[in-house]
Amino acid sequence: MLKSLDDLEFIFPWRSYQAELLKQFNSHIADNHFHVIAPPGSGKTILGLEIVRKLGKKTLVLAPTLTIRNQWEDRLQNFFTENCDFEAFSFDIKSPSDVTFSTYQSLHAFYKTFEDKNDYYQFFNKHNIETLVLDEAHHLKNAWWNCLMDLKRNSEFYIVALTATPPYDSSRAEVSKYFTLCGEVDDEIAVPDLVREGDLSPHQDFVYFSKPEDLEINFIVDFRRDISDFKDELVKDDTFIDFLIEHRFYKNPNWHLDELYSNTDYFSAILIFLYACGFEIDHQKLEVLGFEKQEMIQFPELDLYWLGILFQNILVSDREHLIEQEKYIATLEKRLRRLNVFERKSVDFIGKKLLYKSLSNSPSKLKSIVSIVKAERESLKSDLRCVVLTDYIRKEFLNTTDENIADINKIGVLPIFQYVRYYCSRPEVLAVLSGSVVIVHQSILKAFETIESLDNFSFSPLQTDASFLLVNPKGKPENSIVSIITQLFEAGHINVLIGTKSLLGEGWDAPSINSLVLASFIGSFVSSNQMRGRAIRKDANAPNKTGNIWHLACVDPTNLDGGREVDTLKRRFEAFVGVTNSTIPFIANGFERLNIPDEIPVESIEALNEATIKHATNRILITEKWNNAIGKGTKLTKEVKVLHQGKRPFKKQKQICYFDALRFFVVELFFTMMLFYVEFIVHSFNLILQRGVYYFIYAFLAAAVGTFGYKFYKAVKLYLRHGYLYKKIGKMGLAILDTLDELGYVTSNRKHISVTSHLLGKGDVVCNLVGANALENSLFAKALSELIEPVESPRYLIIKTNIFRKRFDVENFYPVPEMFGDKKENALIFQNYWTNYLGKSKLFFTRSVEGRKLLLKARLYHVYNAFKEVTKEVVVWK
Structure with missing residues (x-):
């Protein structure tokens, strides 16, 4: 046990779920791994530091960002020492101390400096580093995994992995790599435990639907009709039918068994297409697939899925074997490109990427955000602390005039700002915070000056509305602009804050948030759960806080179940648990807990949204449901x-x-x-x-x-x-x-x-x-x-x-x-x-x-x- 670590001691009482987890520590660490899933607000960092203290070995703590790296040192000084006087730490991976705080990027860069990787392994042996702490370990599905796994293979370490969301939605290979490094999950702290203990606020997820603009609807309908016409023409196209009949798989399947067995979907698609054209399939060809002579075969319908498999192989996977027909295949490729179903060597008749991109960027979502902000402001008045997170800034809309608001055709930070500024009352409490664009209202400059001198910043009036100011730092002010805007937001000088999820989605801490709008269409488990975690933290200044998390979806009018946007939301909802909207509430994950109908016709959207707003503004009921549901389980x-x-x-x-x-x-x-x-x-x-x-x-x-x-x-x-x-x-x-x-x-x-x-x-x-x-x-x-x-x-x-x-x-x-x-x-x-x-x-x-x-x-x-x-x-x- 290092003396410096032995001198550390947690100076506050442990929460019950933290104490329970630590009680099982010895059995979990027996395999040299301790892998914990813990939601935001559960004290992951504190637990990690206590485990480091218990192990008593020289430690390297790795975090995904500098902000989170700095939080580790801050928590160590403020929670494990009386006078913030722990000195045996370092931020420099090249000069490690008893506890070294760094980032995955820094380790990766350090790894690349060694031509002989044996020197890299020896560096850790020389400095006696025996414990690796991997914070927000879900990031390890990226290239950073390589330098860590290489280190693990060649040295003995205790691996402590902490995450709010394992990357379950990644590819099987990436998930396998993640668990190879981190080990199997040893324990999990549940959100209901934290709500019961008062460490997280009661909260609820809501979905606000929008109908696409007329131009988007016409685009979708035209796309679907063109594909349908293409399919109808194709089953009557003798040239294409002859092309398939002459295909080696169909003509002589027994000559190509190995190849055929490695791609049976392709062979099946050929048979299904020809059957749909009215051909009686010779049973000898079906015997290749394992069917016996007496068996009656029920062919699947020739849908867009099977058509996609057929053309993906013809145009990409199998093309080199069809070189004699290249001229004809090139004509097929041109037809599919004109239909917008073939791009970057990928065939997509369903329009997953094309239509999803159109709907996810739909300006109809801007109107949804305005409706949400209006309803939340009417309900909470000056207590509203609303954050809207999105993916892109869209600087081209910075100077959009009021007369041209209707011309905005993309969703992003500045389009949302322009819409909320124009359509919502009290624009003076609105601000923008992103990596390259910061906007505040001139009315909060006095409050701004109490935190940082105005001389350290330049303030430029916007062309569209001179009461709003574009903020740029001069040099390096003592308080960063993120810190200043956060303090103004926490104090209530700003009620609605619009920003990018890359800046505010992970590591940013503002416990006062009581309404979060996720205007992001990147729907991975990890990113959505990290963003959502901003709104469910407990606020010491508002003990009765409830958090509303708003998800946006633009409905595909040609698809009764809502289309790809709704599918993306369903994937998001697998990542977290919450209370159901049912009369008798219980706690579960999944989209079903919201009781949204399976079919979402466009004409029902308005009624659905009205019911959602009514439910969302009844925050007392949300708290009651959590209290009732928590008592039903352990x-x-x-x-x-x-x-x-x-x-x-x-x-x-x-x-x-x-x-x-x-x-x-x-x-x-x-x-x-x-x-x-x-x-x-x-x-x-x-x-x-x-x-x-x-x-x-x-x-x-x-x-x-x-x-x-x-x-x-x-x-x-x-x-x-x-x-x-x-x-x-x-x-x-x-x-x-x-x-x-x-x-x-x-x-x-x-x-x-x-x-x-x-x-x-x-x-x-x-x-x-x-x-x-x-x-x-x-x-x-x-x-x-x-x-x-x-x-x-x-x-x-x-x-x-x-x-x-x-x-x-x-x-x-x-x-x-x-x-x-x-x-x-x-x-x-x-x-x-x-x-x-x-x-x-x-x-x-x-x-x-x-x-x-x-x-x-x-x-x-x-x-x-x-x-x-x-x-x-x-x-x-x-």
């Missing part, structure tokens, strides 16, 4: 939700799957016998006397089979397909849990852990563990999701089949979860437990020739698979 639990996605509403589909399957069949048979067969018996009485009872029974059975045989066949088939879904998923959960236990992933007492599975009202099935810790819950949820999701490319497949199932075309294919499929012995353990709970099955290795055929069949078989529903991991306070 910790966050991860569940797997299997979503009902049938074309029919769940209740109707349920009736088909159960009542029409067996129960309804039996009831119908009974009543038919009562009503009709009595008459049959009466009329057949002479037949019984003449030919005997056996003849009558044969006639009766023949009539029954003729009447009900086909219906019975369909009923049994439906039942086998769907069965009692929630019971089956529960049994799958038990197989996973027992496998996890046998493979050593379960550290809790297995006897105290159980699997629960139940059906929700909308038809979704929810499954989770009870009595498990956070890591066990996470591993279970991941494995169950992989098992139920559509088959991709697992190493092992489990096939639930028998002669009876084959006859009814209801074989089910399931991918063995990745954590069990790494070794054959682990896969066999899982199969053993699967057999115990779900009956006989076969295990296939998919990297063999036969296995690849089965894998292809499994991927195409989703049209038969009862578990084709998409799964979702949900976090609930229980």
